[in-house]
Amino acid sequence: MLGCSLYDGEKVPLSLYPALGLEVFHNFTLLHDDIMDGSEMRRNQPTVHKKWNDNTAILSGDAMMILAYQLISRSPQTALVPVLELFSQTGLEVCEGQQYDMLFESRNDIKESDYIEMIRLKTAVLLGASLKTGAIIGGASPEAAKHLYLFGIDAGISFQLQDDWLDVFGDAATFGKNIGGDIVTNKKTFLLINALNNLSPAGKKELQLWLNKKDFDREEKITAVRNLYEDANVSINAKKRMNAYYENSLLHLKKAGGPSAIQEELRTFAQQLMDRSR
């Protein structure tokens, strides 16, 4: 809706239903991802497949995807075809991102660029598509809409890199999640990939030992791996990458045009994404 208001404040009410459609779609992906990832908690509540069962989560998710399309279909007639096209394209990319995420679990040759592409698909495209949907309904030029989309992409990637960073270096009280969850489960985040690339042979060997260990003390593993991350400068490398995407997102936002007051609101939104304490 902010994306729409950047180009035509009066059209904002017309962007409400498609905005809801994108939100329902996002929640559908959570239902199915939580089954696939075996996640038991979501927003401090038991996940749907845990509280009910897998079948309920599969079928409710399916129905939610259809409900999402029903909401998207309530876009203004003149915008319907491009909005639908963007939505379906984005939906397929989110599925692709989830498939890569699952495949990466059993692969040991993931490059940093593979990881960035995975989070672009799994996380960033939905933010980009949400903004661009608003731009289309607001009557933005194709060029402006493209830059608003890329603002969302780069902000989304930066956000996900920060999420990985917070899991290791964040403060449990303000992050609101247990610290070190990704370390305990060997999740192939940017940090782990970066550490494997930058550690000395001895350090890399030690990290591999921790990755292969089946029996370990949770806190001991977190501390050991975090120390190896420090040796490899992982925190600084991740922050650099995060900031580069963040700065780039702001360049795209500028090129997306529109009144400076709304530009400011979107900058604040991006800032809040990066400043979140939970």
Added chain:
Amino acid sequence: MLGCSLYDGEKVPLSLYPALGLEVFHNFTLLHDDIMDGSEMRRNQPTVHKKWNDNTAILSGDAMMILAYQLISRSPQTALVPVLELFSQTGLEVCEGQQYDMLFESRNDIKESDYIEMIRLKTAVLLGASLKTGAIIGGASPEAAKHLYLFGIDAGISFQLQDDWLDVFGDAATFGKNIGGDIVTNKKTFLLINALNNLSPAGKKELQLWLNKKDFDREEKITAVRNLYEDANVSINAKKRMNAYYENSLLHLKKAGGPSAIQEELRTFAQQLMDRSR
């Protein structure tokens, strides 16, 4: 495409993509239903969740639903909004039907009318919606499109009742499936519900014994239950119901209008549905 040709033969090529969309949607439901029902075989091949795994079947199904919407979105602009609405409405009904089917497994108070409503949602609406999508693209009047839809609904219900009948009274060689599968798994088909309604108290008690038995010889159970079905006139009752829906479907087809040559093709299609040997 036949539904379209009933009203405008020249528009048939425009109905190709939506027709493909409905076919892809149908196949998506099979992927997810096979997970939920624990089915191991489909079209004489291992099901997707069996050949790969649940996650692959969930995510491939999700992607197929989006691909189905992409194909539906390629409807001619003038028909796009009503075709999309019908498609989403139908998709939700199919999900509802699947949910009823699963809920019925653990319920013992299913009425014949509940069962008919379940198969209407799970099976018949997709046939009805396919025909009506063609009618909309072909420019049919709302009244004609409604009757073509109801032709599909009644033919679909008749088809499903026959599918249940063939599972018990069909010929294995021509049916192409093992006979008695529904009896072995206590599937609550029209036949089982009708038998419970029509058996004498003694017969009903015997049927309940078979339903509750955990250890049994497969062929012995099939023969015993089939004999009880004979006692309750289930075969004749089911055939009567099947024929009533079939006859009704032909009345709706007539009211749907269009040239008699295409009417004849659709009658032949309905006939083939009911005459299938496999």
